[in-house]
Amino acid sequence: MRESWLMKNRLKVLRAEYNLSQADLATRLEVSRQTVNAIETEKYDPSLPLAFKIASVFDLKIEEIFTP
């Protein structure tokens, strides 16, 4: 295992604000629902490109969504 200090994120809250299901968000991000779920429940971090996509969906900077 990597030393995995996994990042914290505000995905769940943001999803709620935008009234999106995990499946909705997955569709917008062009990833699977399970991937959204895994990131949200902090099983693993998104890749950098995916983090950019997430940020663009919510019109925020990456740093406003993810924190170390």
Place this chain on the structure above:
Amino acid sequence: MRESWLMKNRLKVLRAEYNLSQADLATRLEVSRQTVNAIETEKYDPSLPLAFKIASVFDLKIEEIFTP
């Protein structure tokens, strides 16, 4: 093979500004020299945690270093 739209980055320029070798930067980031080289020559994207580390070394936002 992925359709690899790899991100662009300004690592090489930033390294020059800070007068750091790839090895120096690698030490600060706690990754291998080859990893720094591969990211700089855009063989692959850094992970999100590594992107955060890179941003903190140069005191910039991720978006100011990497662009899709």
Place this chain on the structure above:
DNA sequence: TCCGAATGTAAAGGTTGCTTGTCTTAATGT
């Protein structure tokens, strides 16, 4: 209560990120 939507979890498999090790080449200085 029952149904459907949303969520959580898991296994198996492919791709990407990162490692160590090695080799080559260019630039610089002595």
Place this chain on the structure above:
DNA sequence: ACATTAAGACAAGCAACCTTTACATTCGGA
């Protein structure tokens, strides 16, 4: 000429990210 440093490249191996498929659980509304 020689040594040193920086950088680029490649390969093998492992860890992390992401996929599909599948099944279980939770929850709100009719």
